[in-house]
Amino acid sequence: AERLAGKNILITGASTGIGYSTAKYFAEAGAGNIKLVLTARREDKLKALKEELLKSYPSIQVFIASLDVSKIDQISPFLKSLPSDFAEIDVLVNNAGKALGLDPVGSVDPVDVKEMFDTNVLGMIQLTQLVVQQMKKRNKGDIIQLGSVAGREPYPGGSIYCATKSALNFFTGALRKELISTKIRVIEVEPGNVATDEFSLVRFKGDKERAASVYKDTEPLYAEDIAELIVFAATRKENTVLAETLIFGNNQASPFHIYRG
Ligand code: 8X3
DSSP states (O other): OGGGTTOEEEESSTTSHHHHHHHHHHHHHTTTOOEEEEEESOHHHHHHHHHHHHHHOTTSEEEEEEOOTTOGGGHHHHHHTSOGGGSSOSEEEEOOOOOOOOOOTTSOOHHHHHHHIIIIIIIHHHHHHHHHHHHHHHTOEEEEEEOOGGGTSOOTTOHHHHHHHHHHHHHHHHHHHHTTTSSEEEEEEEESOBOOSSHHHHHTTTOHHHHHHTTTTSOOBOHHHHHHHHHHHHTSOTTOOOOEEEEOOTTBSSSSOBOOO
């Protein structure tokens, strides 16, 4: 808790899944003394989360704002609109992201290609560029990136999603190297399958059966498992950077190696 004391943490995609769990885990780990800036497209979901957080941790400060990171023109105005108490970001969690479909090259809808790149890559880059400017001025801060096993090992049907996550991985690696002389830490977590409420449902456009089949007969990771890792990374001593962490459920060892008992 001491290592998080007074910190201002910005989480994108906080309405559900890993972002939602990460907000809760930071609230808990912050022992009442942190600030959270929570963004997502759906403000009603953020409102409910804010109420829930304040009920359990009345002394934390929470600011919510509707933000679609794929609309990159809206990112700078959003940062400028933050109340002064929330304006300096100590920890940025670039969580917002999505996969759409599992179609082979030749059949991927160009609308999906654009949406994945806009969200997972261009929005993430724009937000990071703006936040890193302020972190550089203060010579501190943590940038926590949601990568994926898909950014390390491409799989059939994942051409676009894998390309976005490998773009994130290389962007992140370059940034970490640029910042070696600073106190800014650049951290990437790379999950395998995580059974969240929406990731596979969004990928398969509402097909519940297909979404459930991804995790069927395995014990997958859950959003909380990734949230725990993110908070762990943010609470290491200042000398320590969890640069890249590949994290799987115990029944998975690659996109192709999944034991279904
Ligand atoms: C999520 C993991 O395997 O669906 O990033 O690409 S996977």
